Amino acid sequence: MDEHIYPREAELHQAIDDEVAPGVAYPAELVEVREKAKAEGLWNLFLPDDEYGAGLNNWQYAFLCEEMGRSPLVAPMAFNSAAPDTGNMEILLEHGSDDQKARYLQPLVDGDIRSCFSMTEPETAGSDPTGLAATARLDGGEWVINGHKWFTSGAVGADFAIAMVNTEESDNPYANASMIIVPVDAPGFNLVRSVSVMGHDKGPGHCEILYEDCRVPEENLLGHRGAGFLIAQDRLGPGRIHHCMRAIGTAERALEMMCLRAADREAFGGPLADKQFVQDFIAKSRMEIDQARLLSLNAAWLMDTVGKRAARQQISMIKVVAANMVMDVLDRALQVHGSLGMSDDTPLAAMWRYSRMLKLADGPDEVHKMVIARREVGRFLKKRAATEEKAA
Template identity: 50%
Template sequence: MDFEYSDRCKNLQDKLLTFMNQHVYPNEKTFKQQVDSNGADKGNRWIPTQLIEDLKPKAREQGLWNLFLPKSVRAPEGLSNLDYAPLCEIMGRVIWAPEVFNCSAPDTGNMETIERYGSEEHKRQWLEPLLRGEIRSAFAMTEPAVASSDATNIETRIERDGEHYVINGHKWWISGAGDPRCQIFILMGKTDPAAARHQQQSMILVPADTPGITITRPLPVFGYDDAPHGHCEIRYENVRVPAANILLGEGRGFEIAQGRLGPGRIHHCMRAIGVAERALELMCQRLNQRVAFGKKISEQGVWRERIAESRIQIDTARLLTLKAAYMMDKVGNKHAQAEIAMIKVLAPNVAQQVLDWAIQAHGAGGVSDDFPLAAQWAGNRTLRLADGPDEVHRNVIAKLELAKHL
C-alpha cells in the first residue's frame, strides 16, 4: 500500500499553500465583514461576497480548480481520491476556502452525481455551468417529519403525470439553498411506496426557479446562519418537472445516494483533518504566548498531554483517510465501505476534541469571533450528523465485522 503523493499532487500542494497564505488567511475577517455589511447596508446577508468572486479567477489561473472530480472528460484537472486528500485538507482549514477552488459541498457531490448518473443533456445543462463555477446547487434529502438517518423513511412524493413528475414534500437542512446562485436541486423522494424497501426512492433534478418551491427559512447552526451559503427549510407543492429529469430511472434513488455519499463523506473527513490541524496550530501558538502561575502555559503538564494526544489523533485520522481514499481509487467505493464509515466517525470526533482543547487554550477568546475556533466548532459538530450520523456508520462497521466471523 503506497501513500506517496504524485509529483503533480506535490506541486499543487505547494501552489495551494502559497495561495492560502497570500489570499485566504489574510482575508478571513474581510469575508465576515462583507457578509455582515451586505446585511447591514443592503438588508440581505445572502448576497455572494465579492471577495470569493475575485479570488476564483486567480485560483483557476493557477490550476487550482475542480480538483475533486476523478476520471471526467469535462474536468481533466480532477485528481484521484488519494491525491485530492492533502489538497482538500488544506482547503478545509478555512470554512469558506473550498468555494474559491470550486471544491465546496454540496456542489462537489452534486457534480459527481450528475457526472455518474446524469444523461448527456443533464451534463450539458447543469454539470458544465457548475464546473465553470457559474451556478451553485443543493441536495434535497433530509426531512423534518422522519428520521432521515434511514433514507427509506423519506416521505416526499414524486408522482408521474404524463410527461412530467409532480413533487410534493417538506425538506430541511438543505445546504446552499439560500445562495441566490443556487439553480438546481437534486431531490430524493418516493416514486413507488409499494415497491421493495430500497426500490421506492428516486432522484430527480429540480430547477430552483420551478413554481411551487418555497424556501421557508434559513436554519442557523448554534446561532451561525452560514450566509451566504446557508441551510434552508423548503416546501415543494405541486412542483412539476419534465420526466426526463429523473436520474437513471424510477427506483434507483437509494443506489444513487450510496454512490454520491461515499465521496462526499471522505471529502468532509479530509476537510475535518484540516480543521483539526489548524486548531492544533492555533493552540500551540496561544500556549507559547501566554504565562500563568509563573511559566508559559505550554510548559504545564496537562497541556503537553493534550498537544501530544492531538498529534496522535490527527495523524491516525489522516492515515485512515488516506487508506480509504487509496481503496476507493483501487477497488471502488463499494469495497471501501468499511473504511469510509470508519473515517466518517473518526475524523469529525477527532476534530471536535482538538477544537475543544484549542478553545480551552484560548480562554474566553476561544468562544468569540476574534478567532475561527468557535465557528469551526459549530460547523464541525454538524458532521457527526451530516451524510449519516455516527450511530449509523458504527452499525455498518459492526455488521461488516460480524459478517467476517459467521
Template identity: 60%
Template structure:
C-alpha cells in the same frame, strides 16, 4: 499499500498552499463576512469570492475534487486527500475558491456520471464552470435522516410532469442555489431501495418554497442550511429525472462515499490548524509567572492532539487508498470507520484549543468557535456516528462464522 502522494499531487499542494497564503488567509474574515452578508436567492457568491474564483480558475486550481482530467484535477482519492486537507485549513472560504464546496462537489460527481446530454447542458456545465451553485434535498423533518429508504416526500407522474409534494430540511447552501437535487418517492409500493428517484428541480419553479434557514448553533446567515417545501411543484419528467426512475438510493450511496471522505480530509486540516493555534497560544500566554506551555496538562492537550490527528489521517488515507483500489461499495467499512473516527477527533482537538484560549476561544476573535460550530454537524450528517458503528459491527460479525451450538457448561 503506499500512501506516498504522487509528484503531481505534491506540486498541486504547493500551488494551493501558495494561493491560500497570498489571497485567502489575509482576507479570511472579510470573505466569511461577505458570504454571510451578500448571498441571497439571486446571488450565489459575494463579489470578493467571484474575483478569487476567477484567479483560481485562471491558475488551473479548479474542480480539484473531480478525478476526470478533462473536467478537474484528475487526482486519485488518496492524492486529493493531501490537497483537500490543506483546503480544509481555511475555514469556510477555500472550498468556494476552488469550486469544491459541498454539496456542489458531490452533485458534480453524480451529474458527470448520470446526466443526459440535455441535463449536462442545463445543469452540469454551469456547475462545473462555477456560474451557479446547487443544493441537495434528501433529509426530511418527519422521517429518520439516517434511513433514506423511509422518505415521505413524493413525486407523482402526471402526463409528462412530476408533481412533487413534501418537505426537506438541512439542505446545505440552499440559498443562492440555482437548482436542487431532490430525493422523492416515485414508487411507494416498490422494494425499499427502489422507491425513490433523484429529480433536478430549479429553485425558481412554482411550488418550490424556502421555508426558513435552520440555525446551526446560532448561525443562520449566508447560504446556510434550509428547510424547503414542495407544494404541487411541477417539473418536466424528461430533463428532471436523474439516472433513471427508482435509482435514487443507489445514486445517493455512490455520492456519499467520496462525499464522506472529502469532509474528513478537510476536517484533518481543521484539526491541524487548531493544534497550531493551541501551541501558539500556549507559548505566548503566561499564567502565574510562566507560559502555559510549561504546564503539564497543556502538554497533555498538545501531545494527545498530535497523536489523534496522525491516527485519523492514516485511517483516512487507508480508506482513500481502498476507494481507489476497489471502489465505493467494497470500501464501505473503511469509509464508515473514517466517518466515525475523524469528526470526533477534529472536535476534540478544536475543543482543547478553545480551552487553551479561554474566553477568546468561544468568541469570534479566532476561527475556533466557527470550527466547532460548523463541524459538529459532521457527527450527524452523511450518516450519524451510531449508524456507522452499526455498519462496522455488522460487517465484522459477517466475517466470523456462526458458532456451532454447544451444551451449556460443556468444555
C-alpha cells in the same frame, strides 16, 4: 492559501454571510479570488474526471482537501470544491443525461452557479431514508413533487436542488426513491427559511423547503426511476471522505493555533505550553490527527484501487473517527485560548460550529458504528462457516 485566503479569511467569511442571497451564489470579493484560483488551474480539484475536473484520484486529492479544510468555511468555495456542489457534480457526471450535463453540470463546473441536495425531512428520520415521505408523481410529462425538507444546505443562492423523493411503491424500500433535479424557480419550490443553526442563519444556509405541487419536466429525473439509494451511495462515498480530509485540515490548524497560543500565554509563572495539562492536550491532538490522517489516506487508497463499494467499511470508520477527532481537537484549542476561543475574533468558534455537523451529516456516528459492527460480525461468521465447510 497563504497569499489569498488566510489574510482575507474573516472578510471573505463575512462577505459570504452578508451577500449570498437568492440569485447571488457568491459575494463579489470571493468571485475575485475564485477567478484567480480558476486561472491557476486550482479548480474542481475533487473531480477525478479529466475532462470536467482536475483528474486527481482520491488519495492525491486528500492532501489538497486537507489544505482547504484549514479554512473550511472559505477555502473549499474559493477552489470550487465545496459541498454540496461537489457531490452533485459527481452524481451528475456519473448519472446525468447529456442534456442534464450541459444544463446543470457544466455551469457548476465552470463555477457560474451553486446547487443543493434535498433529502432530509423534519417529520421522518434522516438516518433511515427508507422512511422518506416526499413523493413525485408523473402528470402530463411532468413530475409533481410534494414534500417537506429541511437542512437543504446551500439553498440560498442556489440555482437548483437535487431532491430525493419517492416515485415508486414497490415492496423493496430501497427501490422506491428517485433523484429529481428541481430548479429553484420551478413553480411550487418554496424556500421557507434558513434554519438557524447554533445561532447562525446567514449565507447559503441550511434551509427548510416546502415542495407544493412543484412541477418539473419528466426528463429532470436523474438516472433511472427507483435509483435514488444507489445514486445516494455514489454521492456519499467520496463526499464522506472529503468531509474527513477537510476535518483533518481543520484540526491541524486548530493544533497549530493551540501550540502558538500556549507558547505565548503566560500564567502561574510560565507559558501555558509548559503546563502538563496543556501538554496532554497538544500531544493527544498530534497523535489523534495523525491516526485519522492515516486512516483517511488508507480509505482513499482503497477507493482508488478496489472501488467505492469495497472501501465502504473504511469510509464508515474514518467518518466516525474524523468527526470525533476534529471536535476533540477544536475543543482543546478553544480551551487553551480561554475566552478568546469562544469569541469570533479567531476562526475557532466558527470552525467548531461548522465541524459539529460531521457527527450527523452523511449518516450519524451511531448508524456508521452499527454498520461497521454488522460487517465485522458478518465477516467472522463467513470465516467460521468456511472453516467448518472445509473440515466437513
